[in-house]
Amino acid sequence: MPTPTNTPDAPQSKTAIVAALAANLGIAAIKFAAAWFTGSSAMLSEAIHSLVDTANEWLLLLGLRASQQPATERRPFGYGRELYFWAFMVAVFIFLIGGGLSLYEGYEHLRHPAPLSSPTWNYVVLGLAFCFDGGSFLVARRMFNAQRGGQPFWQAFRASKDPSVFVVLFEDASDLLGLLIAFLGVFLSHWLNKPALDGVASLLIGVLLLVVAGLLLRETKSLLLGEPAEEAILQRIAELVDAEKAVARTAAPLSSYLSPHEILVVLTVSFEPGLPAAQVVEIIERLRTAVQQAHPDVKHLFIQPVAASKPPDYGSSVA
Incomplete structure (x- = not known):
């Protein structure tokens, strides 16, 4: 007979998710405002990126809560894989919404380039966003490092069975890289007077999101299908x-x-x-x-x- 299912306690995972949710929600708002005032395609892509991340953190919280339900007669092994399902959906959203919309915005800006207005606002927003995302990234990295011990990073990522930590870590890392790309797009398009470079930055952000989504899709699919113990x-x-x-x-x-x-x-x-x-x-x-x-x-x-x-x-x- 199987032993009763113990509901896992995951306060550390929840801390990383809540920290990322709070950061991305605030950042998305100020990025959309900056994109509206300046007309930056890269900034709009970054705003979409943060909005998708906010929805993703909410889905991870939903999955974490659902996975902690006790076993029932219809689900004798419990609901643990709810977390894997919602983590998989997060990867799908990053791929379809985050990557797809960023590529579309970049393509449209390349077709119809327009000079930026008040680029200073972009710099201010990007700086604030980098601080918030950096703080969230440090929280997620601390949680991930506590799990991996002395394992190399990629080996620990492939071996990890807790997507609520590594999904947030990869999201925050892609946020920081995306902000750097957006900064270069805004700066170079303004400095060189080539508005098309802002669209190129948006395309690069889209490609970045597709790569991150691909990694997460592969790993969460494996967990969802059932990975064996070490x-x-x-x-x-x-x-x-x-x-x-x-x-x-x-x-x-x-x-x-x-x-x-x-x-x-x-x-x-x-x-x-x-x-x-x-x-x-x-x-x-x-x-x-x-x-x-x-x-x-x-x-x-x-x-x-x-x-x-x-x-x-x-x-x-x-x-």
Whole structure:
């Protein structure tokens, strides 16, 4: 039987999301105002970027809240993958709305370039936005670094099972890069008197958003479909079970992440022949307790006993 689902507590993830939501909401407003007064295509793209990010943070909060619902009769394994679904939707929105609209704005500005009016407002807004986004980025980076430990960045990103942190981190990083591109677009178009450069900046922001969205889509899709637990964890679980004297052999565990801190594991175990059924049940319960004490994230553990004469399948672990 699976153990009851424990509702994960994610105050750190929520802190990063709320910080990004507050920053992007305020920044989007002042960017739209600056784009209206100056006519900057790059600034309008950045305003759209911040507005999309604001909606994305709201979706992540929605997913985080939905994922913490307790298990029900219709959802015996809980709602953990709600977070993965909404994180996937965030990546889709960045791709379709953020990247698509920025590319469109850049294309239109290249077709109909117009000189900027009062570019000073753009510089003021970009400076303020950089400060707000920088603060949000530092919060998200601190949360991500706490998760990754000593792992290299890209390895930790690929191994992370908590999109509520790495999605915000990538959004904030793309915000800062987008602001730098927008600044160069505004500055060069004004300094060189070439309004088309502002449209080029908008196109580059669109490409940036498409790249970030592509990375997030790949990772969140993998989580949504069900990633297996880390090989080191599965190896330790198998060793723990093999240490039981009554166990003859253990197949490679099958596993899947149901949420960032909720793993489902299935073990096929061959016991020594001649053991009474009652004793096998007692051993299984003891093994379950030992595994879950050693690995608290293993919330659902199924141990399937097979006869010693029928060795278990030692295929590789899959989700």
